[in-house]
Amino acid sequence: MRLIFVTKNDWELMMAWRSDPEIYQGFYSQREPLTWEEHIAWIESRNSDWRTFIIEYEGRRIGVVTLQNLDSWIPEIGYYMGEKSLWGEGIGKEAVKLGLEYIKLCGRDYARTTIKDDNERSIRLIKSLKFRLLGPAREGESWYQAKL
DSSP: OEEEEOOGGGHHHHHHHHTOHHHHTTSSSOOSOOOHHHHHHHHHTOOTTOEEEEEEETTEEEEEEEEEOTTTSSOEEEEEESOGGGTTSSHHHHHHHHHHHHHHHTTOSEEEEEEETTOHHHHHHHHHTTOEEEEEOSTTEEEEEEEO
16 A cells, blocks of 8 residues: 555546545535535645645555645644445555654654544544544534644
């Protein structure tokens, strides 16, 4: 498995994943499938301290890891597995570990994430990587942080 930087060639696949109700139910602000314009606006809204990676596993693109705030304060990691047939196989956990290694290589000692309070799968994953609950973020969402 490896993380590779997203290119424009990945945008259609990412939109397909982000438009799947089982996937976007874990996103804080998305409630319906995306239009192409919304997807592109989201991509283009990311500033220079964001890194977006495709998770490549056995030669297939299967998900996304995003890192933000790498240049300013405590970095935040986000992720989703687009290939639902691989859910529960531990691949997402390994991809998040690779993202955390990247953060550490950037000279950071901590990482954060926000997770919807009803996203039990992500909460289990993050806690297994030694993230601890910091407290509420936005309504229905909580902050978690780990020392790297």
